[in-house]
Amino acid sequence: MFYITLVVLFKIGALRRYFIGWGTLCALSLVACPLLDAYAAEYSGTRWFSLLSSLRLLMLLDFVPLFTIGFLLYMIKTGTGKRWQNMLGILIACGVFHSIDHGKHNPIATVLIVTLVTLCAYGKMPLLRIRPLIYISTISYALYLCHNNLGCILMYRLNHSGIPANISFLMAVAFSFSLAIIVTHRIEQPITNALRKLWTRYRTKREPDSVPAAIS
Template sequence: IGFLLYMIKTGVGPKWKNLLGVVVAAGVFHSIDHGKHNPAATALIIGLVTLAAYGKIPVLRLKPFVTISAISYALYLCHNNLGCVLLNTFDQAGLPPLVCLAIVIVFSFALALVITNRIEQPITKALRRLYANVSARLRRPSSVTEPAIS
């Protein structure tokens, strides 16, 4: 839904197709949850994503939220699996639940920052450089000349 809203905002593709995609995606989103929440919740989420896409929620521009946004994929990948293991480990060690949770939250954010800054961003930069070099070579006219036909 967010990407389709971005396409609408930037004028990529027919607007009606993007809007239709938003409606279909909203239907899929709601049906995956087996109707356990009110359809108004789906509409509210889409409304909030739309406001965010058009820059109408200024609080999201604050540095902590921008940082969370930048590390969100790495955070998504590691928080659940590692978090559950760590929570269980610290719980078995006898630490209070809130202490376990605090440790896991700090660990998850720290790991996501490291993954984003030391792995994801360097790989992305390298791939962009490689793409630019390959694209430049493909656009460059060939230096090999065809033999003249006499």
């Protein structure tokens, strides 16, 4: 649903005025996440609270500030917009992130992550260009989904069935990587390629027919 929201913002032109688009999403995160956390104890069993909590998860509201930071870093790298405005937006997004997570993440860790991503974007981390790490980056999104939603559950189940914690951890890691590889190559990449082809056809149809050059 988060990506559907991005497509809608793109279609209405909000991502061209990206401070409006991402600012709206960050404001929604800043308001919705603390409110839902505040009322969780009292209304956690109600239908409307479950619906809003599901929307929160589907729209990745807890992670919108991190997406915003990544987008603004890309804007800085490509020279889009004013640098100071993009940097200010990054600082605001960091503030929103730490506001909605109730201090669960260390601000120093966020600064280090932003610094690392920036160095990578500008090619200042040659160590990360080795083939195994490049391949991990290829499956990183599927791995992110699998390790948290399935890997942790598997590790919990294995550990509670009597398997030692270290073995449970290694089995969960192997399972998460294997599933991420399958999802990337059998689901994510085919869908991405199909969408890219559809987008290319759409752009081609929208382009005005070229006027034949006059023959002198």
